[in-house]
Amino acid sequence: MNFDNLIFTHQFSDHGLYIQDDFLDLEKCEYILKLIENYRNAHQVPSVYRKKMERSLNYRVIDGEAIAQHFPEIEQIYQKIDRLINKENSQELVRLENIRAACNINITQPGGEYCWHYDRNLLTGILYLNDVDGGETECYPDYRLYIPKFRYSYLQRSLDSLFKLKIIRLLFGKKVSIKPKPGRLALMYGIKCLHSVHSVLSDNDRIVLIFSFDLATAQFSNEQHLDAYIYGGQEEFKSDPNYLKS
Ligand SMILES: O=C(O)CCC(=O)C(=O)O
Ligand SMILES: [Fe+2]
Numbered sequence: 001m002n003f004d005n006l007i008f009t010h011q012f013s014d015h016g017l018y019i020q021d022d023f024l025d026l027e028k029c030e031y032i033l034k035l036i037e038n039y040r041n042a043h044q045v046p047s048v049y050r051k052k053m054e055r056s057l058n059y060r061v062i063d064g065e066a067i068a069q070h071f072p073e074i075e076q077i078y079q080k081i082d083r084l085i086n087k088e089n090s091q092e093l094v095r096l097e098n099i100r101a102a103c104n105i106n107i108t109q110p111g112g113e114y115c116w117h118y119d120r121n122l123l124t125g126i127l128y129l130n131d132v133d134g135g136e137t138e139c140y141p142d143y144r145l146y147i148p149k150f151r152y153s154y155l156q157r158s159l160d161s162l163f164k165l166k167i168i169r170l171l172f173g174k175k176v177s178i179k180p181k182p183g184r185l186a187l188m189y190g191i192k193c194l195h196s197v198h199s200v201l202s203d204n205d206r207i208v209l210i211f212s213f214d215l216a217t218a219q220f221s222n223e224q225h226l227d228a229y230i231y232g233g234q235e236e237f238k239s240d241p242n243y244l245k246s
Pocket of ligand 1 (some may be wrong): 106112114119126136137195196197210
């Protein structure tokens with residue numbers, strides 16, 4: 001895997017993080033928010049709560065299967081991001097084959113948050129649809145000591161646990177805080193960028209769209225467990241699903 005080939009902007013290839021405001025205009029954001037509100041009035045959106053030490057996973061999520069069925073409008077946004085990231089790349093990035101994980105609508109209610117993690121896939125797009133207090137995506141771009149060959153191993157898990165410690169982040173990391181703003185797009189090397197969502201402090205929900213890309217050859221041996229974890233399966237987790245192979 002060679003990250004240096006992903007050069008659609010130098011800002012991205014240098015730092016593994018790219019932010020573009022007004023990627024979607026306000027009117028379009030409001031339109032998508034309205035569709036989400038209508039969907040929520042007609043369907044139960046699963047609430048997921050996984051207790052973690054520092055920051056928990058506490059949110060609601062509409063997964064990619066529901067999006068494919070009920071939100072055809074989001075397809076155009078996916079294609080627009082696809083065009084942006086594949087503009088200059090020598091290695092094409094494609095959306096995840098796992099439809100459920102390829103695109104999500106994350107809804108974080110007041111007091112909700114998202115735990116520290118790396119994404120399973122190489123590149124993640126976060127499109128913010130509204131304004132909230134708190135709810136920043138906090139990240140440490142290009143921070144992970146990542147060994148692709150041993151990604152599910154005890155060694156990788158130990159390194160990741162060490163790097164997630166607050167004291168290590170403070171000493172060795174450089175935190176970037178991305179404030180939700182309608183139409184703002186953040187693209188990150190999710191697999192190397194440690195990130196989380198700060199708790200929402202205002203009394204409205206934080207709503208973002210998540211788009212996941214990787215090389216066409218990418219394989220995810222942990223996806224069965226990981227999907228159960230982030231989409232609210234019944235499975236009890238005694239150990240971190242990121243390192244559990246099926
Ligand atoms: O909502 C965000 O800002 C990030 C969410 C996230 O990291 C994820 O869904 O993997
Ligand atoms: Fe993530």
